[in-house]
Amino acid sequence: MRPALRAVLLLPTLVAAGLVDVVERAVSGVVDCATCHSALPTFKALAAFGDDKFVQTITAACIDLKIEDADVCEGAIRTQGPILAHDLRHFSLFGDTATKFCDAVFGMCALPPATPWMVPFPKERPDVERVWQSRGREPVKVMHFSDVHIDREYTVNAEANCTKPICCRDFGGERPKHVQIPALPLGVRTCDAPGTLADSMLEAAEKMGARFSLFTGDVIDHAVWDVDEENVPRNMLAFTDQFAEKLSTPVFPALGNHESAPTNSFPRDTTEHQITADFVFNAQRQGWSQWIGENATKQIQHHSGSYAVMAPGMDLRIISVNTQYWYKQNFWLYDSDEHQPDPNGILAFLVGQLQAAEDAGQRAWVVAHMPPGRGDVARDQSAYFDQVVQRYKNTIAGQFYGHTHADEFAIGYSNYSERTAENAVSIAMVGPAMTPMSGNPAFKVYDIDPDSYEIMDVRSYYTNISDPDYQLKPTWRLLYSAREDYAPLVPSLPPNASLSPAFWHNLTEVYYRNDTAFQAYIAHKHRGWEFVRRPCVDGCKNGTLCDMRTLRSDVCSQQSGPVFHIPDHGHLSFAPEMSSCEGSGIGGILRKMAARGVVQKVRTNTVTPLPCSCCYSSHLMIPRCFVGTRSRPFSVSSPRNVMDLSDCLR
Incomplete structure (x- = not known):
């Protein structure tokens, strides 16, 4: 059966079974590239109902599974969900774009090689190129700033140990009666930077x-x-x-x-x-x-x-x-x-x-x-x-x-x-x-x-x-x-x-x-x-x-299976492609939803790969495991994305 036809036939099933339950089951089955492709018809059928229904359903699943606090689920999916729905309505289920989508959203697929294309250049390289030589003059100083991530809502004495991806704010205008760890004037490790x-x-x-x-970007905070x-x-x-x-x-x-x-x-x-x-x-x-x-x-x-x-x-x-x-x-x-x-x-x-x-x-x-x-x-x-x-x-x-x-x-x-x-x-x-x-x-x-x-x-x-x-x-x-x-x-x-x-x-x-x-x-x-x-x-x-030793993204990124796996030494490893994960975005939310189902299968010994959504990222270097009802930081086993498997199964 053609995948597009399968997506159409799924529409009445989605309605009859309850959209949220169907989506939760589909996401929990995503453990590798093949299962991601198998789940795409469900998402494509859901997108056919329109952006509003797509957003409502994914948001309800996020809240039901306690992936994030309700306001985080609602905000991230309300803003980014329509883009995914738009994509699902516009790419076919049997092309390279579908594979790239599975890689970007779930981190589950090995990407196809780069499509051959020659960049058009106005001129050939000169036969004799200029040689740039120093005359020994005094060097010039240049500053390089990056990734300041200033939180303009940073609030001194707000809770710095909260349930959200970043803390140190009075969320909803209300401060808890008992602040466990107060936000300090010049910043703490669980929060983005104050001005x-x-x-x-x-x-x-x-x-x-x-x-x-030079400033190489990222002014805005991680909320x-x-x-x-x-x-x-x-x-x-x-x-x-x-x-x-x-x-x-x-x-x-x-x-x-x-x-x-x-x-x-x-x-x-x-x-x-x-x-x-x-x-x-x-x-x-x-x-x-x-x-x-x-x-x-x-x-x-x-x-x-x-x-x-x-x-x-x-x-x-x-x-x-x-x-x-x-x-x-x-x-x-x-x-x-x-x-x-x-x-x-x-x-x-x-x-x-x-x-x-x-x-x-x-x-x-x-x-x-x-x-x-x-x-x-x-x-x-x-x-x-x-x-x-x-x-x-x-x-x-x-x-x-x-x-x-x-x-x-x-x-x-x-x-x-x-x-x-x-x-x-x-x-x-x-x-x-x-x-x-x-x-x-x-x-x-x-x-x-x-x-x-x-x-x-x-x-x-x-x-x-x-x-x-x-x-x-x-x-x-x-x-x-x-x-x-x-x-x-x-x-x-x-x-x-x-x-x-x-x-x-x-x-x-x-x-x-x-x-x-x-x-x-x-x-x-x-x-x-x-x-x-x-x-x-x-x-x-x-x-x-x-x-x-590379300025090409295909040299060190040879992922061929789930984003996470359990190697022989018993620790949970993280593929390089996850280095940019942002836990409160819709991609991170869907990965955490997938992790719930896989963790249950690991506990019952029905599956070996464990795509547990512990994100030790270049953006958020504190590793967090999302198996429980809230994220919890754990000690780092290695600077390159490794932590104890037992931490992720708590």
């Missing part, structure tokens, strides 16, 4: 002196069930005002996936009914024009949030790219079976700007939110972006990202089958987050050669939220200097050489051999977070090193 923490960070950065700053088209622009502009007030030099920002309502949602320009994200782009233009100028401000509207601008006093073109059209959690990407290699022309804009830089004898930096080599980036667009990097590798002097909340780097290669220092062609810096929810607040400072525009040093500064004096006055201190802490590990680096892609590759070679050096890197990666106590070994180490 006062951003003030402290920016004041510390201003004292260091910088030519300009994704409570965002709308009014508070997102308002909060974006509030943070712009903070930057302008505290910093005396320009800021060149990029959009994050949280800068929209619903969260992650950026409709393609092929979407029906001309749904747009113009309210986001308008807020960008209003807030960012003071730094990027008139021409770049116009580009934002015409290029879906992307723009390019020359750095002050430099032959350096900064290209800010809206990578949300490549993000797997942007559910608008699944509303068509048609292959769309370049949604909203983001790649075309990037190519045009890089070509202009090459023609003008300039270098370029690519600035965006999501590192293109991680598993939450669509394979197609990641592969096509790699073509762009190969073509303009001599023009691109650096790439800068955020999103993972960790202090990291990633290397691009000309040949991923032979990742060597000779084949390393590009380096991406990933900025740490400010929100205390994922570790100690931190930011990066780069020393940049003013002639080659390459990185001479990377320094990371953090404040320890556990310090006794933190709530009185945070102390921002140096966490590490790449020149002082990493360069001595690579003796082949000349004293005045830049930290090139080859240098970073050679550093990864050291990490394979020298575990003490690698564990020190792990401590830096997690911003000195004292909760990461156990060493990163075996699969954790191999996965981390693989992430360092």
Whole structure:
């Protein structure tokens, strides 16, 4: 029977059996890719009833199963549910889009290889390319901030140990009579950041002196069930005002996936009914024009949030790219079976700007939110972006990202089958987050050669939220200097050489051999977070090193079954694709609903795989298990997404 016909025939069954019960049974049976595909006709039939019925049914199931508090269920599904319903009405059940949908929503499918497509380039690579050399001049300082996630409703003395995905608010305007753990003035680990923490960070950065700053996105807090088209622009502009007030030099920002309502949602320009994200782009233009100028401000509207601008006093073109059209959690990407290699022309804009830089004898930096080599980036667009990097590798002097909340780097290669220092062609810096929810607040400072525009040093500064004096006055201190802490590990680096892609590759070679050096890197990666106590070994180490050595999302993401599995050592492991899970969004809710059914099967020994919705994510690094009536944090067995199986079965 054809899947489409099966969905039609399911309509009377859904009505007769009770929509909520049918949906709960369908979700509880999703344990791998095949069962996800089997459940799609039920969801497609439910979507045929319309957005309202789809939202009401999923919301009722969420509340009935106690996946989240009722207001979280209602808000997340009311805003994001219509997008899933729209998708289900527009893709077929037997194509690649259905598989990609199962991967994005449930995390259950191995993705198909990238669809072959050649990026059109205006010109061939020059036979003789310019050589960029340093003249030994004093480096220029550049700041890098990311993922501040400021909660404008943060309330001092509100409950910091609540049942919701984030706390420290007076939800519904009412405070509990007995507050167990009060929200403190400068933030706590169960909450996003208060505005006062951003003030402290920016004041510390201003004292260091910088030519300009980069901001790689995510202003908005993690209360994704409570965002709308009014508070997102308002909060974006509030943070712009903070930057302008505290910093005396320009800021060149990029959009994050949280800068929209619903969260992650950026409709393609092929979407029906001309749904747009113009309210986001308008807020960008209003807030960012003071730094990027008139021409770049116009580009934002015409290029879906992307723009390019020359750095002050430099032959350096900064290209800010809206990578949300490549993000797997942007559910608008699944509303068509048609292959769309370049949604909203983001790649075309990037190519045009890089070509202009090459023609003008300039270098370029690519600035965006999501590192293109991680598993939450669509394979197609990641592969096509790699073509762009190969073509303009001599023009691109650096790439800068955020999103993972960790202090990291990633290397691009000309040949991923032979990742060597000779084949390393590009380096991406990933900025740490400010929100205390994922570790100690931190930011990066780069020393940049003013002639080659390459990185001479990377320094990371953090404040320890556990310090006794933190709530009185945070102390921002140096966490590490790449020149002082990493360069001595690579003796082949000349004293005045830049930290090139080859240098970073050679550093990864050291990490394979020298575990003490690698564990020190792990401590830096997690911003000195004292909760990461156990060493990163075996699969954790191999996965981390693989992430360092790729700017393509298909290199380290080889998922072929359920998101979670029980390996021989008896712990619950998490696939890389789950690194971006956001527990209060509709995707996270559906994964938790699926986990309920699977946990019951594990308890009765009827199934081995355990897709338990314990999310140890790059956004929310505190692992939580959702098997009980509320989420509970547990100790981390390893920095790479592992926790005790017994924790998830409580």
